[in-house]
Amino acid sequence: MEKEKVLNYAHSHEKEFLADLNSFLEIPSISTQSENTQDIQKAAEWLANRLKRIPMEHVQILPTAGHPVVYADYLHAPEKAPIVLIYGHYDVQPADPLELWQTGPFKPTVRDDSLFARGASDMKGQIAACLYAIESLLSQGSLPVNVKFILEGEEEIGSPNLAPFIESHKELLSSTFALNPDTGMIASDIPTIVYGLRGLAYFELRVFGPAHDLHSGVFGGIIHNPATSLCEIIAGMHDKDNRVNLPGFYDKVRPISAEEKMELSRLPLNDEYYLKQTGSPMIWNEKGYTSTESAGARPTMDVHGLLSGFTGEGSKTVIPAQAMAKISFRLVPDQDPEEVHHQLIQYLKKNAPPSIRWEVIPMGHGPACIADRKYPAVMALYKAMQSVWGKDPVYKREGGSVPIVSDMQELLHIDSVLTGFGLPDDNIHAPNEKLDLPTWYHGIDTLIHFFFNL
Amino acid sequence: MEKEKVLNYAHSHEKEFLADLNSFLEIPSISTQSENTQDIQKAAEWLANRLKRIPMEHVQILPTAGHPVVYADYLHAPEKAPIVLIYGHYDVQPADPLELWQTGPFKPTVRDDSLFARGASDMKGQIAACLYAIESLLSQGSLPVNVKFILEGEEEIGSPNLAPFIESHKELLSSTFALNPDTGMIASDIPTIVYGLRGLAYFELRVFGPAHDLHSGVFGGIIHNPATSLCEIIAGMHDKDNRVNLPGFYDKVRPISAEEKMELSRLPLNDEYYLKQTGSPMIWNEKGYTSTESAGARPTMDVHGLLSGFTGEGSKTVIPAQAMAKISFRLVPDQDPEEVHHQLIQYLKKNAPPSIRWEVIPMGHGPACIADRKYPAVMALYKAMQSVWGKDPVYKREGGSVPIVSDMQELLHIDSVLTGFGLPDDNIHAPNEKLDLPTWYHGIDTLIHFFFNL
Numbered sequence: 001m002e003k004e005k006v007l008n009y010a011h012s013h014e015k016e017f018l019a020d021l022n023s024f025l026e027i028p029s030i031s032t033q034s035e036n037t038q039d040i041q042k043a044a045e046w047l048a049n050r051l052k053r054i055p056m057e058h059v060q061i062l063p064t065a066g067h068p069v070v071y072a073d074y075l076h077a078p079e080k081a082p083i084v085l086i087y088g089h090y091d092v093q094p095a096d097p098l099e100l101w102q103t104g105p106f107k108p109t110v111r112d113d114s115l116f117a118r119g120a121s122d123m124k125g126q127i128a129a130c131l132y133a134i135e136s137l138l139s140q141g142s143l144p145v146n147v148k149f150i151l152e153g154e155e156e157i158g159s160p161n162l163a164p165f166i167e168s169h170k171e172l173l174s175s176t177f178a179l180n181p182d183t184g185m186i187a188s189d190i191p192t193i194v195y196g197l198r199g200l201a202y203f204e205l206r207v208f209g210p211a212h213d214l215h216s217g218v219f220g221g222i223i224h225n226p227a228t229s230l231c232e233i234i235a236g237m238h239d240k241d242n243r244v245n246l247p248g249f250y251d252k253v254r255p256i257s258a259e260e261k262m263e264l265s266r267l268p269l270n271d272e273y274y275l276k277q278t279g280s281p282m283i284w285n286e287k288g289y290t291s292t293e294s295a296g297a298r299p300t301m302d303v304h305g306l307l308s309g310f311t312g313e314g315s316k317t318v319i320p321a322q323a324m325a326k327i328s329f330r331l332v333p334d335q336d337p338e339e340v341h342h343q344l345i346q347y348l349k350k351n352a353p354p355s356i357r358w359e360v361i362p363m364g365h366g367p368a369c370i371a372d373r374k375y376p377a378v379m380a381l382y383k384a385m386q387s388v389w390g391k392d393p394v395y396k397r398e399g400g401s402v403p404i405v406s407d408m409q410e411l412l413h414i415d416s417v418l419t420g421f422g423l424p425d426d427n428i429h430a431p432n433e434k435l436d437l438p439t440w441y442h443g444i445d446t447l448i449h450f451f452f453n454l
Numbered sequence: 455m456e457k458e459k460v461l462n463y464a465h466s467h468e469k470e471f472l473a474d475l476n477s478f479l480e481i482p483s484i485s486t487q488s489e490n491t492q493d494i495q496k497a498a499e500w501l502a503n504r505l506k507r508i509p510m511e512h513v514q515i516l517p518t519a520g521h522p523v524v525y526a527d528y529l530h531a532p533e534k535a536p537i538v539l540i541y542g543h544y545d546v547q548p549a550d551p552l553e554l555w556q557t558g559p560f561k562p563t564v565r566d567d568s569l570f571a572r573g574a575s576d577m578k579g580q581i582a583a584c585l586y587a588i589e590s591l592l593s594q595g596s597l598p599v600n601v602k603f604i605l606e607g608e609e610e611i612g613s614p615n616l617a618p619f620i621e622s623h624k625e626l627l628s629s630t631f632a633l634n635p636d637t638g639m640i641a642s643d644i645p646t647i648v649y650g651l652r653g654l655a656y657f658e659l660r661v662f663g664p665a666h667d668l669h670s671g672v673f674g675g676i677i678h679n680p681a682t683s684l685c686e687i688i689a690g691m692h693d694k695d696n697r698v699n700l701p702g703f704y705d706k707v708r709p710i711s712a713e714e715k716m717e718l719s720r721l722p723l724n725d726e727y728y729l730k731q732t733g734s735p736m737i738w739n740e741k742g743y744t745s746t747e748s749a750g751a752r753p754t755m756d757v758h759g760l761l762s763g764f765t766g767e768g769s770k771t772v773i774p775a776q777a778m779a780k781i782s783f784r785l786v787p788d789q790d791p792e793e794v795h796h797q798l799i800q801y802l803k804k805n806a807p808p809s810i811r812w813e814v815i816p817m818g819h820g821p822a823c824i825a826d827r828k829y830p831a832v833m834a835l836y837k838a839m840q841s842v843w844g845k846d847p848v849y850k851r852e853g854g855s856v857p858i859v860s861d862m863q864e865l866l867h868i869d870s871v872l873t874g875f876g877l878p879d880d881n882i883h884a885p886n887e888k889l890d891l892p893t894w895y896h897g898i899d900t901l902i903h904f905f906f907n908l
Contacts, residue, residue, distance in 0.1 A: 222732075231684070278673055295673065326765070
């Protein structure tokens with residue numbers, strides 16, 4: 001059977017795949033630091049060369065206003081076979097603090113079952129898994145589906161040039177659906193399919209009081225301190241049940257269905273798990289929901305930053321002229337980020353006192369998205385995971401946002417299948433990032449099954 | 455008449471006094487910043503040299519555990535003449551934010567009638583007024599009173615070493631009363647005597663949540679954000695009548711007597727005045743009190759600084775591991791700062807949720823104090839102001855704190871006469887600090903009259 005031959009090829013080439021991935025990981029393609037611009041270019045060229053050797057076709061390094069996009073395709077599948085658009089990013093986070101790494105972030109090193117290097121899990125390893133699955137398939141003659149790659153170099157800086165690139169390359173990128181391997185698994189023995197992502201509406205909230213900083217001895221007690229007022233405004237944004245207190249905030253929130261609640265309850269993500277992950281004294285979530293539901297399927301409000309007045313060492317008795325908070329709302333279907341912006345304004349109009357002035361600066365937003373778990377491509381992935389792990393995968397809603405998913409929905413009118421073979425303890429964005437190699441080899445097998453299942 | 459000659463000397467040396475003050479203001483003697491330690495030393499030496507030239511006697515730079523104290527005396531007055539202990543501080547507040555200064559904080563600049571520089575009003579200008587008054591007196595032969603100077607370099611960091619210094623130099627400092635020119639006037643045409651000062655209890659409040667910063671997408675909604683929690687804790691510290699919400703906070707507050715209310719109501723310090731001084735949108739004070747009462751004779755709580763998480767440009771979706779606020783309480787007779795510390799702890803024990811950890815770091819405190827308005831030295835100042843301004847001065851309770859006043863009461867058993875020739879719009883502790891020169895020259899004259907009246 002052809003599938004067996006493909007899997008055999010993959011299994012007999014594990015060493016070569018690992019060596020090849022290492023040469024990719026050695027390139028410090030850090031997108032946030034301008035001194036690594038040449039390394040970004042080098043990583044794009046590494047990908048282009050690798051894609052050509054598979055061999056993919058129409059391999060191109062396409063310019064953007066920032067770092068380039070690497071494109072390639074292979075469009076020789078039988079009629080009616082879908083076109084899969086594989087998304088990835090070849091840039092990585094900075095490696096500092098360097099002194100906390102046990103081995104160099106760009107000197108990939110295997111210890112036990114783990115490969116340590118910056119980008120091993122997020123997400124050069126995930127891109128490589130796709131490359132080696134397709135290499136294995138083509139080694140036996142052909143691909144059962146059509147494939148296109150879109151690999152960007154700016155994800156870690158917020159993909160500022162990706163939506164414009166997609167906008168201007170709609171025909172080139174037109175596909176049946178997208179495969180986005182930038183999420184992960186819950187544990188090495190729990191194959192995971194992410195079917196929902198939260199949206200985001202991010203704001204800077206500024207409160208202004210006196211015309212300039214004042215001495216709190218002379219003027220304390222007669223004017224509203226803007227730092228106090230900011231605290232009061234933020235404190236009012238949650239009610240006693242930890243619900244977000246903006247007018248109409250929950251009006252469009254899609255309830256979690258009984259079936260979905262059941263499925264989410266099967267996830268091994270209980271309070272204990274979250275307490276261990278966070279180191280927090282206790283769970284503090286919306287009344288009436290489990291922690292798993294709260295972390296993925298319910299909207300939230302968080303403060304990301306506070307700044308006002310004197311924050312140095314020692315004491316200074318100033319009434320600050322202004323105070324600032326960075327806040328955001330995580331959104332779920334079917335909340336509209338624009339509406340949440342409006343609700344925030346309404347909240348402030350109603351609750352901010354006349355003793356201060358306020359200002360809201362929108363700082364980026366995107367809607368939540370949720371996939372149909374019965375969608376054929378999702379089912380194909382489900383079956384692929386069943387075959388490899390010998391057990392049913394779990395469905396998970398992810399609390400974070402992947403803006404590219406909504407961009408693809410909006411610009412290319414395609415859904416994304418979200419997967420990935422990273423683990424929660426992979427230390428992404430932190431020192432000693434690693435990739436669990438047994439899980440990664442399972443991932444290559446999964447992708448091979450997936451392409452056959454489509 | 456001798457007094458006329460002294461005044462003439464002062465009037466004919468205004469230019470020299472100003473130039474001399476400028477050379478004092480050029481020294482950035484910022485006590486809160488360790489990089490300015492040498493400048494502190496330089497300011498102490500400037501004072502010692504200046505005192506010698508007057509000429510004062512026994513000029514000494516005396517060490518403390520922190521910045522030195524400058525001492526000098528002149529004890530040749532007729533028998534029964536009082537000994538006046540003149541207090542001052544030669545350290546200044548930091549100058550940041552530098553970009554808001556129209557001219558350099560340590561490049562004294564005259565614009566119209568104002569001298570702009572850090573420390574011009576608080577309080578190098580006030581010390582200088584005393585120096586030049588005494589120089590004018592000694593230029594005509596002798597001083598009608600005995601004088602001692604105690605000039606410290608740590609007032610802006612809470613005078614941590616002043617009480618121990620006084621304690622160990624009681625004999626050297628023994629005096630009839632203290633003259634403390636660290637308060638100010640209500641307006642350039644309203645000579646003012648301060649008879650009450652508020653106390654202070656200053657704290658850093660820290661709130662801790664997760665063990666490290668978290669991604670708000672992954673963990674938002676299941677743990678208590680410490681920045682949100684800090685805001686909630688601070689918001690709870692005022693009730694709807696703008697009263698401070700600590701348990702027992704008002705128990706020992708001495709009520710304002712009917713006579714005092716009457717006198718305070720004569721002060722030209724109405725809402726309009728405070729709105730103009732502060733540039734605030736409206737008055738926001740304790741229910742049931744006038745703004746004058748609230749600013750001087752009622753206790754308050756203020757936030758001086760807030761810091762948490764990401765405060766740079768742009769957006770970062772972090773749940774910060776901790777949040778910090780600098781807060782203080784202004785106290786009135788007969789509140790006890792130690793008791794207020796205890797009340798704050800009680801408030802937090804009762805109101806801080808179990809979902810976070812908190813910590814309170816005391817950062818200096820002192821009780822309020824209130825003086826007898828019929829005290830002879832107060833009357834001498836009253837008459838001096840009458841002579842210079844040609845009108846009766848007003849009595850005022852000051853909202854700020856001068857811990858040294860209670861230290862002198864406790865350790866040297868002397869009262870303080872509080873004056874000073876700064877104005878409310880001098881921007882002390884803020885950018886563009888200035889000194890009103892016509893008022894300052896009036897101040898030198900007032901001090902000359904004062905010494906004659908004693």
